[in-house]
Amino acid sequence: MMEVKRLPAETLYAILGVVIIGGIIAGVFFLSSQNMFQSPTGAVVFACTTPYAQIDSKCCLDENNNKICDSEESRQDSRQLLSLLRGTTQNKSKSETTDSLKTEPEKETVISTIDTAPPVLTFVSPTPSNQTVLAQDWVYVNISSNEDLSSAELEWNLTNFTMLEGETAKEWYINKTGLANRNYTYYVYGDDQEGNIGKTEQRLVIIDTTSSIVVSNLSDTLNGSNWILWNWTNPTGITIGHIQIWINGTFYANVTTNYYNAPSLTSNTGYEIQTKAVDSSGNKGAWVNDTAWTKIAPVQPNTLPKIFLLAPIYNSSTIDFTPMHQFYFIDPENRTIPSCTLYYNSTLKGTKTNLTNNTWTLLEASQTQSGIYEWNIVCSDGAANNVSESRRILINVTS
Numbered sequence: 001m002m003e004v005k006r007l008p009a010e011t012l013y014a015i016l017g018v019v020i021i022g023g024i025i026a027g028v029f030f031l032s033s034q035n036m037f038q039s040p041t042g043a044v045v046f047a048c049t050t051p052y053a054q055i056d057s058k059c060c061l062d063e064n065n066n067k068i069c070d071s072e073e074s075r076q077d078s079r080q081l082l083s084l085l086r087g088t089t090q091n092k093s094k095s096e097t098t099d100s101l102k103t104e105p106e107k108e109t110v111i112s113t114i115d116t117a118p119p120v121l122t123f124v125s126p127t128p129s130n131q132t133v134l135a136q137d138w139v140y141v142n143i144s145s146n147e148d149l150s151s152a153e154l155e156w157n158l159t160n161f162t163m164l165e166g167e168t169a170k171e172w173y174i175n176k177t178g179l180a181n182r183n184y185t186y187y188v189y190g191d192d193q194e195g196n197i198g199k200t201e202q203r204l205v206i207i208d209t210t211s212s213i214v215v216s217n218l219s220d221t222l223n224g225s226n227w228i229l230w231n232w233t234n235p236t237g238i239t240i241g242h243i244q245i246w247i248n249g250t251f252y253a254n255v256t257t258n259y260y261n262a263p264s265l266t267s268n269t270g271y272e273i274q275t276k277a278v279d280s281s282g283n284k285g286a287w288v289n290d291t292a293w294t295k296i297a298p299v300q301p302n303t304l305p306k307i308f309l310l311a312p313i314y315n316s317s318t319i320d321f322t323p324m325h326q327f328y329f330i331d332p333e334n335r336t337i338p339s340c341t342l343y344y345n346s347t348l349k350g351t352k353t354n355l356t357n358n359t360w361t362l363l364e365a366s367q368t369q370s371g372i373y374e375w376n377i378v379c380s381d382g383a384a385n386n387v388s389e390s391r392r393i394l395i396n397v398t399s
Contacts, residue, residue, distance in 0.1 A: 119197075121145050122144050123141070143188045147170065157184050172188070181209055181283055187202040209238055218290045227265055228273075228294060240280070305386055308388075314392060318393065322366065323393065338380060
């Protein structure tokens with residue numbers, strides 16, 4: 001057990017004195033700015049030394065002598081400045097908000113939609129209507145759309161063909177050519193700018209060119225003792241490949257013209273020409289026939305002068321409407337022949353008189369219009385006539 005020793009009384013008094021003196025010194029420092037005294041009522045009264053003032057039972061610095069502690073004024077000024085700053089900021093924010101509400105345009109709500117409607121495609125002229133029969137080997141297909149298309153396809157008998165764009169992306173067309181005689185089904189489908197696909201109704205067209213692939217107005221226009229010239233009108237609305245020419249059942253030629261001159265025929269003989277038109281696809285039309293006769297060949301008696309034609313040659317052509325003809329004759333008796341006459345299709349076109357035997361003679365035809373003519377020379381000895389051979393000439397008078 002620890003033993004507790006008592007301090008001497010002198011030591012205790014000394015420690016207590018030191019404590020009291022220290023407290024006095026601290027109080028002096030604390031009250032350096034104020035004086036306290038006791039009022040007659042016994043209350044403690046402060047006596048503050050300038051620039052300190054008694055405010056709220058204490059002395060505080062009041063340099064401007066406004067009865068407000070300078071420290072409190074500093075806090076109030078800070079609060080007022082802060083309040084001012086807050087008020088300015090709030091006012092500015094309200095002003096900006098108001099201005100924003102005033103100047104900002106009213107926002108519009110836009111609802112975006114996706115176009116899923118297919119385009120509406122319609123056949124337009126000259127597309128044939130459904131179940132049309134055409135006597136031609138081509139079909140023109142034309143469509144229009146209610147909106148722009150990015151492409152259009154023709155399905156023709158289960159085969160697709162790309163159509164061509166017209167003046168606008170709403171107009172598309174294609175021309176199918178070289179078609180054989182048969183039935184064709186077709187329709188058109190196209191896609192718009194969003195990829196939606198629309199199509200027309202299906203149609204049927206019937207190609208039958210056999211009824212129209214025939215020549216017309218077939219007839220002989222000129223003939224001689226050994227030739228016949230036939231003319232006709234070619235069919236329209238189709239592309240002609242050629243015309244088959246048969247005479248008396250024998251094939252002669254394929255021509256692309258509208259006439260045929262059959263050569264090397266027998267005089268005073270009838271001939272039937274058979275024609276068959278063929279289009280560019282090989283489709284053949286019906287036979288069209290005509291019959292014509294060659295002329296009787298002239299008889300040349302031994303007692304009459306024999307006539308020899310020099311020019312123009314056989315089947316020649318000229319642009320002169322008064323062509324010259326050259327010939328000579330040989331008379332067995334070396335006589336002077338009274339006259340020789342030029343005929344065009346049995347029409348007199350010129351005459352020479354007092355012709356010398358075995359001498360080349362020129363005979364000019366009178367003015368003649370364009371056309372194909374058979375010409376010959378007839379010479380007379382005064383008692384009988386002798387006729388030369390016949391030749392053909394084509395006159396093409398230009399204006």
